């Protein structure tokens with residue numbers, strides 16, 4: 119298979135290599151801030167800067183934004199255990215694998231996770247970038263180096279359309295396959311002419327993995343809705359149980375293609391008859407609600423009850439908070455022995471009235487150090503840790519649908535964590 123065209127990307131991998139070598143234990147803030155960029159959006163920015171659009175289109179090389187990858191993962195209910203083996207057969211610069219590491223790290227997962235992610239790509243430059251970015255991400259999260267030889271065993275150059283040992287070992291596949299269109303191979307049973315390589319790739323993944331393996335895939339919407347892919351959909355229905363499907367809208371601001379996420383589990387035995395399933399109905403299984411993307415709790419400090427003992431930190435109270443603002447510094451301080459919160463997060467005033475213009479008046483907190491929060495406020499922390507998600511949430515809380523929904527759910531003056539956790543995140 120032809121693989122040239124990505125050579126320029128090695129300028130980026132060289133800089134990753136230099137950066138990794140510059141790590142010294144107890145690394146400083148500027149190292150960390152550059153590391154954060156390198157494991158987040160910079161890999162895609164550099165792809166757009168260094169590689170021509172023709173080459174990117176030829177190989178369907180468009181990297182998934184971390185926010186999208188992490189959102190898809192959270193909704194897919196990826197359940198990992200000590201023996202898990204997560205594989206991306208078209209890993210690009212490793213965005214999906216890094217998302218797995220970061221999402222799983224935020225849970226109570228007891229095992230090391232970097233050694234459970236495996237990836238292949240046909241481009242050597244991307245394979246190198248994935249190894250280096252996983253190593254940088256590991257340093258960033260654990261402050262310790264990851265075994266380089268092990269990374270070389272986990273991330274390799276391979277054609278994902280040909281069977282390999284990773285497919286057989288995988289318990290989970292997370293993939294965003296190339297979307298380029300190419301002539302159908304003569305052996306293809308479900309279409310003739312030009313077909314999306316995403317459908318071809320999915321065919322191969324399903325063929326090669328073991329029964330019981332879970333697949334989470336981000337796919338172009340045409341596979342779900344196009345008449346050309348009717349037979350392909352029937353094959354997927356027969357060979358896999360469809361556990362969830364979510365429409366995601368435009369892939370990103372650079373690639374004008376609508377995408378959806380699907381969760382499949384390969385059946386032990388293919389069905390002989392095709393049954394209508396989510397894939398045909400195209401349904402969004404569950405509306406997204408607050409608790410799927412945010413952790414919600416009441417501020418723990420009861421000022422007139424709790425002793426002023428423990429570490430002295432900034433202390434956020436409800437009084438004088440300007441609705442819909444962003445706080446970047448705090449004057450009030452207090453000692454407390456309970457939980458403190460790291461920015462960014464949102465606080466919602468607990469007390470509101472039925473007639474209030476906004477029932478869930480909120481403020482973004484984005485201060486440098488951890489702070490204590492008073493119990494007249496509800497703390498809403500994005501699982502992603504992103505300021506952007508806080509900003510999106512403020513828009514949702516301001517939305518009239520939120521007022522109407524809350525008025526239906528709660529008649530009394532106090533908002534509760536239980537109800538807020540179920541708030542639909544209106545699109």
Ligand SMILES: C[S@@+](CC[C@H](N)C(=O)[O-])C[C@H]1O[C@@H](n2cnc3c(N)ncnc32)[C@H](O)[C@@H]1O
Pocket residue numbers: 177178179180181182206207208209210211212213214238239240241244276277278279293294295296297
């Ligand atoms: C849509 S990108 C996704 C990359 C990465 N998984 C992500 O989401 O950021 C598709 C990737 O597939 C790779 N690719 C294309 N054909 C391939 C093949 N036959 N085998 C393995 N990788 C392939 C491209 O080089 C590209 O990196």
